[in-house]
Amino acid sequence: MEPVVRTESLTKDYGVVLALDALTVEIGPGITGLVGANGAGKSTLLKILLGLVTPTSGRAEVLGHDVATEPLAIRAAVGYLPEHDCLPPDVSASDFIVHLAMMSGLPRVAARERAAEVLRHVGLAEERYRLMGGYSTGMKQKAKLAQALVHDPRLVLLDEPTNGLDPAARDEMLGLVQRIGEDFKIAVIVTSHLLGELERVSNHVVVLDGGQLLRASATDEFLNATGALLVEVLGEDGPNRMAHALQSAGVSVTARGALLALDTAGPVELHDLIRDTAADLGLGLVRVQADHHRIEDVFADARGVRHD
Amino acid sequence: MTDPSLPVPTGRSVIHDLGYRPYTGPRHGEGAIARALLATGVRHAFGLGRSGRSKVLPFILLAINLLPALVVGGVMVLVGATELPISYPRYASSTQVLLGIFVAAQAPVLFSRDLRHGSITLYLARPLRASTYALTRWGALLIATLVFLLLPILLLYVVALLGELDFLDQTRDAGIAAALALMLGLSLAGVAGLIASFSTRRGFAVVATIAVLLIGNGIVSAVQGIASTQGSPRVGEVAGLFSPYSLYRGLMAAWTDEVALCPPTGTAMELAYLVVMLGLSAACLAGLVWRYRKLASA
Numbered sequence A: 001m002e003p004v005v006r007t008e009s010l011t012k013d014y015g016v017v018l019a020l021d022a023l024t025v026e027i028g029p030g031i032t033g034l035v036g037a038n039g040a041g042k043s044t045l046l047k048i049l050l051g052l053v054t055p056t057s058g059r060a061e062v063l064g065h066d067v068a069t070e071p072l073a074i075r076a077a078v079g080y081l082p083e084h085d086c087l088p089p090d091v092s093a094s095d096f097i098v099h100l101a102m103m104s105g106l107p108r109v110a111a112r113e114r115a116a117e118v119l120r121h122v123g124l125a126e127e128r129y130r131l132m133g134g135y136s137t138g139m140k141q142k143a144k145l146a147q148a149l150v151h152d153p154r155l156v157l158l159d160e161p162t163n164g165l166d167p168a169a170r171d172e173m174l175g176l177v178q179r180i181g182e183d184f185k186i187a188v189i190v191t192s193h194l195l196g197e198l199e200r201v202s203n204h205v206v207v208l209d210g211g212q213l214l215r216a217s218a219t220d221e222f223l224n225a226t227g228a229l230l231v232e233v234l235g236e237d238g239p240n241r242m243a244h245a246l247q248s249a250g251v252s253v254t255a256r257g258a259l260l261a262l263d264t265a266g267p268v269e270l271h272d273l274i275r276d277t278a279a280d281l282g283l284g285l286v287r288v289q290a291d292h293h294r295i296e297d298v299f300a301d302a303r304g305v306r307h308d
Numbered sequence B: 001m002t003d004p005s006l007p008v009p010t011g012r013s014v015i016h017d018l019g020y021r022p023y024t025g026p027r028h029g030e031g032a033i034a035r036a037l038l039a040t041g042v043r044h045a046f047g048l049g050r051s052g053r054s055k056v057l058p059f060i061l062l063a064i065n066l067l068p069a070l071v072v073g074g075v076m077v078l079v080g081a082t083e084l085p086i087s088y089p090r091y092a093s094s095t096q097v098l099l100g101i102f103v104a105a106q107a108p109v110l111f112s113r114d115l116r117h118g119s120i121t122l123y124l125a126r127p128l129r130a131s132t133y134a135l136t137r138w139g140a141l142l143i144a145t146l147v148f149l150l151l152p153i154l155l156l157y158v159v160a161l162l163g164e165l166d167f168l169d170q171t172r173d174a175g176i177a178a179a180l181a182l183m184l185g186l187s188l189a190g191v192a193g194l195i196a197s198f199s200t201r202r203g204f205a206v207v208a209t210i211a212v213l214l215i216g217n218g219i220v221s222a223v224q225g226i227a228s229t230q231g232s233p234r235v236g237e238v239a240g241l242f243s244p245y246s247l248y249r250g251l252m253a254a255w256t257d258e259v260a261l262c263p264p265t266g267t268a269m270e271l272a273y274l275v276v277m278l279g280l281s282a283a284c285l286a287g288l289v290w291r292y293r294k295l296a297s298a
Helices: A042-049 A071-077 A093-103 A108-122 A137-149 A167-182 A195-201 A238-248 A270-281 A295-303 B030-045 B053-080 B088-094 B096-110 B112-116 B120-124 B130-162 B167-197 B202-229 B233-242 B244-255 B267-296
Strands: A005-013 A018-027 A031-035 A057-062 A078-081 A155-159 A187-191 A204-209 A212-218 A225-234 A253-256 A259-263 A284-292
Touching (some): A005 A042, A031 A042, A031 A167, A042 A155, A071 A078, A093 A108, A093 B030, A167 A195, B088 B167, B088 B244, B096 B130, B112 B167, B120 B267, B130 B267, B167 B267, B202 B233, B233 B267
Parallel strands (some): A078 A155
Antiparallel strands (some): A005 A018, A204 A212
């Protein structure tokens, strides 16, 4: 499918920092998680995609428009949820969203209709007539999401939409992000520093590190089985005794917290061996499961460390 | 009276969840967006569409500003005077403190507010250039200031015509006053807007604007006073170039029968007053555009 975002050796040099370093990436429709530590270049990338920041070199296209020559066309078709507070406290969400719909070029009547509809979709019902100064963080995030959707964009850029939310509100927000991508059929690029969230909602993950592309692939590929087995046993000094016994049987074992990670590459039939060893040692076998990758592992692998 | 025992009418609406519906209607360009922003800006400058509390100050100031004109109108009608007790251009000069407070207090509504609450980000992410945003905001402040400046002139003009004063004379005088008011409005909106665009704190912008406008005018007036008693009016004329209010007074004295301290004498000086007044407004506008272009790419 036609990519919604395409960058070619995109570089942004602020002099003191190199925010983006020859980034070439294609982002397709659906929900894409943009991952990276603080300073990895996520926010700079979003601002370049909105046509606000001029890249030092390289080029970028959003929905087929060049960021350098057609920033207004891009901003008409893109919704943006900024990371920081951006709501004036002395107007109601309803009035503000109507106003911003008109700022995206919608006529007044259409702006009113869209605002009411979008506020309902994000779950701001009666509160929408109250001044936003009295809103909770969760309600503010919903209002921010509503303004990003009110002009029916073809792509939304969500910068840390779950920031500062309690677990219930975070689940609700992630549910909304998923609905935007799947039910509303709007392409989503969402950043987060909580990788677990992105694993849950995104179809694709783009990992940035130091302004460079670390990896871009489907979320499933990140989460594929690693080819290791995780074993948990109960009993006096259980994990240690189990590890020794397995090692003497010729299996490569590493401790991971309270669990043992077994390399399945060896010639031995592991499941039987685990069962027999646990029985011989008189240990309770709690679980044996396949180990899956986490998105964190991409960072760990890149730095050559394995943190447990 | 409807009978409550009757069943619910069949036409009663029911809420259906239609799911997400895409928008297929028209989308306006930057011009229409700027016009909508201008209209909202003018409303917000008077607190309309904002909290009840934010309407108090602008409307109290506007009422006090109109009060003398209303009193003058009443007196005119009662006494049947043959000329206005206060001339059109003199009015803005006598209510300059009110005007200064109004501009200083309402410029942050249009400029600092979006910076303080971060809503500027939402505007900049829309199909509206930073320069268009800056010029539109300034335009809203200018219109609000002109409402403040022109309403009393209009009121006096209506009273004068009702009092059957000479139509041509009155129209000419009111017209010159309106032109002077426009220039004062241009420069005040420029100065106040530029200061507010550099301040995320409303209080700071208010204090700084009042300091520049009113205290600046006080210093200029003092210098002009000393210069005229010391018999060196040229110094006073040059000093008059340094405040929008003294520029206004100077041009008023040059273009009407009104008297002012150390008015510009000679065509060169009059021209200098005009150029400085318009140049000040243009410089402030350029400053605003530069400021918001910087903000957008930050």
